Amino acid sequence: MRIAARKHTNDNVPRRERLKIEHLRAPALSQCFPGVQQLRIELVFSDPETNAPPPSPQLHTLFIAAPAFFRFSCPCADCDGEFDLTDAVTALVAGLERRKHRASGNMSCQGVRFRDHGVHQSNCSMQLIFQLLAEPRRAA
Ligand SMILES: [Zn+2]
Structure with a gap:
């Protein structure tokens, strides 16, 4: 059932391309999260069902002008999935005032x-195992 619902037939643009376009259209970090100076996102992947070497870890450093976009496509080349860290980032930023940076x-x-x-x-x-690190913006 789940597989049938995910057919690609109504897509003119492949999923990965769409993700890139949405990334470019996202508002800047400073707009979404004015209290954040910098955000580091570390992604470590593993696939327990294969003996192949795991995909390379990814480190994304977002400065205030970077698009506030936190969805990452699955590193598996033939997979249509993505990892959505939006909720995790939002929760972290909400806790920044209480000095919770990680x-x-x-x-x-x-x-x-x-x-x-x-x-x-x-x-x-x-x-996916992810680590988030937010650096709060210093008061001017
Ligand atoms: Zn996948």
Whole structure:
């Protein structure tokens, strides 16, 4: 059921491209979170169902002019999933006044892998461990 609902047929733009476009259109960090000077997002991936080497970890450093966009596509090339850290970032920023600068957590990919041109489909098993670090803006 879940796989059928995720067909790509009504998409003119592939999902990854859409994510990039949405990223470029996102408002600046300073607009969304005026109290934040800098935000570091560290992503570490692992896939327990394969023996292949895990995808490279990613480190994103967002300054005030960077787009406030916190969705990252799954590093698995044939997967349509993404990891959405928007809620985690929002919660961290909300806690900044109480001097809580760090947050971490993990989530699993909810995407579907399309192998062999979509002949074989399976739920993605990619796991993400993330670390967030927010630096509050200094009062002028
Ligand atoms: Zn995935």
